[in-house]
Amino acid sequence: MAPSKTAKATTSRARLASIIKSARDTMRKDAGLNGDLDRLPQLSWLLFLKAFDQRVEQTGPTLNPDYRPAIEKPYRWQDWATDPDFSGNELKAFVNNDLIPYLAGLKGSANNAEDPRNVLSTIFRDVTNRMQSGTLLRDLVNLVDQIHFDSSDDIHTMAFVYESILKEMRDAAGDSGEFYTPRPVNRFMVQQSFLKLGETILDPACGTGGFLVQAYEELGHVDTATQRRQLHASIRGFEKKPLPYLLASMNLLLHGIEAPQLVRDNSLLRMRDATAADRVDVVLTNPPFGGEEERSVVEKFPKGYQTQETSWLFLHAILDQLKQSGRCAIVLPNGSLFATGDNSIGARIKQKLMRECNLHTIVRLPQGVFAPYTQIPSNLLFFEKGQPTQEIWFFEISLPDGRRGYTKTKPMQVEEFEPCVQWWGGEKREGRKEGPNAWKVSAADVEKSGYNLDIANPHAGDDLAHRTPQELVDDLIQTEREILGLLEELRGEVMERR
Known part of the structure; x- marks a missing residue:
């Protein structure tokens, strides 16, 4: 297998989109791949190897004369993937029996989380080549090899296209019960966390890495190589499932982090077993809710706080994971805010939250930010460890005028958070005032209510009482039109699947 030299050329966004479309068309022909939940991981691990070869293996020796390749011959992308004659059953056998087992068996330094061998082995221990045709696999590899990662412009272009693929991945995953945070939501949460270079930032339920990528983009304008290494080491994630872990690793690699600080493990067990040295400055997360954890995980928590509800367990674990003066932004459903009573584990966890x-x-x-996968109303909680709660400010994000909800084709937009950003009062939260969308309650009143945080907007009825009959009728007509639009959209999706 004679490697050919990689051309130093850029890949335009249009060209890249065309290559990705051809790659997906190629995978659709293969009998071993069934839907995007198979096709996108297949494409991802190939993209990962190509990007790793160009961004890490080929640039390593120029940056460090003592650089030791993470992948030895003949397993480097440049050794096997660039030979057009290496195809069919021979290629398929090499990938299945040699390449993937070799990558899965790599062993890096046990004391160096940045060792790329550790990243590679963690990813590839769960990777399977699902393509049955070695010829189609050759075609797919040829297409991936046309993508270039030589410059930062290439990386940004690929990251943009890859995020569109991830959105489709999230759409497909939503059908199987997993929901990912819309980009406007994680962007707002990162922005209002006021991150600083040098802080350790963790998402213990990182999924495909949306919060981590957003945090990296927020802090990514660094001046020196030392600052860059510090930034890369400070962005961390935990993910239990192999597929999101692979996608998150690829996502971070494409955004410029060559050795993503991701751990594939049960996040709750990881946090319960953590030491003081493992504590972090910032947690940004949308933990799974509505699920149940197995008994062995639940028993890791103190008596009185043991529950199988995942959102409660994550909130409790995060409180212990934060450094003193650390802070958190977390997504929680309305049901978590409501739980009250002396015998409620949820109420006790909220009591712990407000006291610490x-x-x-x-x-x-x-309503419906996570539509069409779930209509469960959700909230964003922001807190800082070290001082007890005295008062809680609430801000209600309003739907845009004329809208009654969100759909897959008409999702929430980042501009809808702007009134809240303006009201926030900067990092020190100065000058906040009550208004149609903002109100506050005292910690004492919350305690009297049994720690019920599901507190409705007290101003919500003001507008309704002063609206004319014509305005109310117009409102009903608009609602009917939106329902009709949703039904037409649903009919179109049904027709596409036939």
Whole structure:
């Protein structure tokens, strides 16, 4: 297998989109791949190897004369993937029996989380080549090899296209019960966390890496190589499932982090077993909710706080994972805010939260932000560890005028958070005032209510009482039109699947 030289050329966004479309068309022909939940991981691990070869293996020796390749011959992309004659059953056998087992068996330094061998082995221990045709596999590899990762412009272009693929991945995953955070939501949460270079940032339920990528983009304008290494080491994630872990690793690699600090493990067990040295400055996360954890995980938590509800367990674990003066932005459903009573584990966890942390802000999201996968109303909680809560500010994000909800084709937009950003008062939260969308409650009143945080906007009825009959009728007509639009959209999706 004679490697050919990689051309130093850029890949335009249009060209890249065309290559990705051809790659997906190629995979659709293969009998071993069934839907995007098979095709996208197949494409991802091939993209990962190509990007790793160009961004790490080929640039390593120029940056460090003592650089030791993470992947030895003949397993480097440049050794096997660039030979057009290496195809069919021979290629398929090499990938299945040699390449993937070799990558899965790599062993890096046990004391160096940045060792790329550790990243590679963690990813590839769960990778399977699902393509049955070695010829189609050759065609797919040829297409991936046309993508270039030589410059930062190439990386940004690929990251943009890859995020569109991830969105489709999330759409497909939503059908199987997994929901990912819309980009406007994680962007707002990162922005209002006021991150600083040098802080350790963790998402313990990182999924495909949306919060981590957003945090990296927020802090990514660094001046020196030392600052760059510090930034890369400070962005960390935990993910239990192999597929999101692979996608998150690829996502971070494409955004410029060559050795993503991701751990494939049960996040709750990881946090319960953590030491003081493992604590972090910032947690940004949308933990799974509505699920149940197995008994062995639940028993890791103190008596009185043991529950199988995942959102409660994550919240409790995060409180212990934060450094003193650390802060958190977390997505929680309305049901978590409501749980009350002396015998409620949820109420006890909220009591712990308010006694150990300043729960300064709760942002109430509109109905259907996670539509069409779930209509469960959700909230964003912002708190800082170290001082007890005295008062809690609430801000309700309103639906845009004329809208009654969100759909897959008409999702939430980042501009809808702008009134809240303006009201926020900067990092020190100065000058906040009550208004149609903002109100506050005292910690004492929350305690009297049994720690019920599901507090409705007290101003919500003001507008309704002053609206004319014509405005109300117009409102009903608009609602009917939106329902009709949703039905037409649903009919179109049904027709596409036939």
